Amino acid sequence: MIELTYERLLVPLPDVPGLVHGIVSVDPPMVQCDGCGLVATGPAGRGGLTVILADITFDRGDGFTERLCGECRRARGLDS
Numbered sequence: 001m002i003e004l005t006y007e008r009l010l011v012p013l014p015d016v017p018g019l020v021h022g023i024v025s026v027d028p029p030m031v032q033c034d035g036c037g038l039v040a041t042g043p044a045g046r047g048g049l050t051v052i053l054a055d056i057t058f059d060r061g062d063g064f065t066e067r068l069c070g071e072c073r074r075a076r077g078l079d080s
């Protein structure tokens with residue numbers, strides 16, 4: 001099991017060019033929530049696992065392009 005660290009940044013970080021929205025760093029891998037600025041950071045070289053375990057995801061709804069953490073999804077009624 002890998003350990004992620006979390007911090008809340010007030011400023012949205014830029015996406016890494018060429019990668020999907022919300023991936024704001026590759027080394028170390030970092031994923032950011034669009035709602036609250038929460039950033040999950042994983043160990044170097046474990047980008048895929050970091051994205052999965054961070055649980056900062058896109059909603060499945062139509063035209064929804066924001067990446068949100070669980071707390072933000074629940075606040076918007078997107079998660080039960």
Ligand SMILES: [Zn+2]
Pocket residue numbers: 033034035036037038068069070071072073
């Ligand atoms: Zn959030």
